[in-house]
Amino acid sequence: MSINASGWRPEAPVAGGKASPTVTGNKGLMLEEKLIFEIGDVETTGVDFAEAPPLQGRGWGGAVPGAGLGETSPTPSPSPEGEGSADLLAGLFRTTPIGLPGLSEPETVRHYTRLSRQNYGIDLGFFPLGSCTMKHNPRLNEKMARLPGFADIHPLQPVDSVQGALGVIHELATWLITLTGMHGVAMSPKAGAHGELCGILAIRAALEAKGEGHRKIILVPESAHGTNPATAAFAGYQVEDIPATAEGRVDTQALIARLGPDVAGVMITNPNTCGLFERDMRTISDAVHAAGGYVYCDGANFNAIVGRVRPGDLGIDAMHINLHKTFSTPHGGGGPGSGPVVLSEALSPFGPLPFVAKQADGHFALIEEETAGDDHPHAFGRMVAFHGQMGMFTRALTYILSHGADGLRQVAEDAVLNANYILRSLDTTLDAPFGASGPCMHEALFSDNGLATGFSTIDIAKGLIDEGFHPMTMYFPLVVHGAMLIEPTETESKAAIDQFVAALRSVAERAKAGDVSLKSAPHFAPRSRLDETLAARKPVLVWKEPVLAQAAE
């Protein structure tokens, strides 16, 4: 019986119906999206310009500044005196098509909005990727970075016109130095690995200045991030592994035994990638220094100790700080990062150019190649064009000022509390290889020991995707088989962590019981497991028109 003539009536759904496949491939809110090359064309543009004057690569004719922007400047410029029809593009005017498709603005907004919905982000849920510090990204940071006074200034403007920007760099530098108890800081490195390079280059410059350039060995623990040995090799060093103890820490005795006149330094992550604090750090530093080397600390895990421990008190000579980890600048799907490097008194003279110096009158100077002069003769040089990741500095400083000294200390405490809570909530379900080594720091480490035959960490990770979580870091560090490294950060509520613990417990029990449905997980993601072998065997790295792609086979 209808309520009105349209036939409408309140819905009373029937349970248990089965879905048919859709024509579009879409599934309700899960929308498929083709490539821009398949939906756009080279004649479409989503940007309005007034008609531009013709560009033939010849002559000065009709050249009007601002022409095509709707501004009225009706006076055509005259021909150049004596130049005739000089070819102002050197005969290189583009005559061939490029093949860049355009979309109208609404199509563009829809394309990228649809793509975004196929991504997991911190905004959506728990993202416990170990060693990555996926914490909440405050939107005040974004707002401040977009102030025109920061976003719309050129790096080569006269320094008097950018005193506020140099002030930001200096203020952040002061915070970083004070928080770490170090002596100086190099702000320009573009990311963590770039910061590692900065630190290692400063070490090498310092050794060469002492006539110790023959030291060619950098010692790196087995549990290190891959960037550590890659950086040392990039800087011209040979890498030697240092073993870990059974409790998951650097084998101090083995390390000290290896020190000698050929060792340039050590690269140690502290807290380490097994989630543990290196208790012997001070002892190690003293021994390295006594042997004539320097101590590099990978600061990727600074979030565990910020405000509670100063690396400078542990004898560190150089440590990079990932602003995109500890200080909440967004990861952006893989960067941009920012990796300032704090330096000890011994290494500070050897840091890179440029840097910002505050003068006695309060004016900020930019010390570049030209001004380094006699005061900084040992600076190892420039690592990057311009002055570093300004857009990340404004965000990080905003975050630091929001937390203050007291809030940052609470950050470390809550991050460590959350990780230990996870460790102790799950160590009866999963194998915690270093669970007996004491409290963990800001990340909890488990192994795949005890899973059913044929089941591995990846199956647990993919099962977690179906439960609505981003998985933990898998198969890292290398010292633990099937490692699962879980870093909750301080910005998760107890309720969120409890839900994760329940989900991981359930998935782990399924893996231990040999539940085959896990082998084909995820079942509820935009894609099922992707064939990485196929991708590497026949790399398709750019889109080609279907005809061309076929011809290339």
Next chain:
Amino acid sequence: MRYLPLTQPDRDAMLGVIGVATIDDLFVDVPEAARLDGPIHGLPMHASEMAVERHMTALARKNLTAGEAPFFLGCGAYKHHVPASVDHLIQRGEFLTAYTPYQPEIAQGTLQMLFEFQTQVARLLGTDVANASMYDGSTACWEAIGMARRITKRGKAILSSGLHPHYVSVAKTMAKFTGDLLETATPTLSAETDLDALIGAIDKDTSCVVVQYPDILGRIADLTPLADACHANKALLIAVVTEPVALGAIKSPGEMDADIVVGEGQSLGVGLQFGGPYVGLFGCKDKYVRQMPGRLCGETLDADGRRGFVLTLSTREQHIRREKATSNICTNSGLCALAFSIHMTLLGEKGLRTLAQINHVGAVAAAKRLSKVPGVELVTPAFFNEFTLKLPVEARPVVRTLADRGILAGVSLGRLYPGEDGLANGLVVAVTETTSAEDVETLAAALEEILA
């Protein structure tokens, strides 16, 4: 504190589950001498959103912005209009707060975007392939030199005098440590590029020649003869593009047979940002792809036969190969690559070409007007949107004086090449679609007054 969800009862309950009495018990492994008993002295305590905003805004106000002044700076960073939808889209939390796409099933948004970006970049640079981005143009340039060394197994790189001096400086820093030999030179304030000299310098030890296009003074020249000379000596040609909009008007380096083309992508989508973060572009010929640094996204199929994308060829990378990796790079510039890609999609080929036209035509008119200022000469006869003027006096003090008057006049070569007397009178002027006729007239009139 507004970013911390745990309440004190939460904390107490969690300590109970862990089986310790206080938070200090979780830091027992820190040696006592290194434990801090309270907030670090001398630093301010937490602040409200309003207070922080006030502090940052005050700092921002101390800068003269490009948008509030007649603005003519370039030399590796350009002011272009970025459509509003670009910044809206990159701030979607699913893009902004995602990590590197290590779990491809729930990162197809980032991965598909990277695949599109790689294709756009390869087409723009004229290369077969491109990677998922580098930190910026200067580091991409150095990585290209290292890649040429690995491919040719030779250690000498010849850098054009027209290469951005910061890029040269980065390469010199790195080469000190890697042992690469670099031949470098300072540009001259003249119309001629150094292509002939570069061709003459190539020998059997040369791994690569690095040339910027358009170069630091804005000059453009056909790279084909240089590419031929490189290839005749089994060396590689690396071309550096710091203004990608130029490639909407002129041939790409890849079309002139450059082997590796790198660039600074800042012009599209990213904005000036006082020098960073920017986005490095990196493309090359197919046959060199396995020596490329950085992340690559590739097409594949999922278990159900649907098209999808993954990071691939990771056996080049540090997290798999450690000290044997092609580079130590890990994080790239994902969000800036996204901004670049969205801006490029909005423009499309038609928009890019129109934009390039407007830039070039405006620059030509500005060059014409400014070279009429008494005593001022136009050094560069062919250019895209950036040209060099020779002033009758040192340019650096002129630029400072003009900045005090609220005009950002360009980049003085004295800033880029301090101590080089032959360049001190040079002023590099960039003109884009954001430059109005009034801006040009304001600069010209001010120059006339100062130089009179």
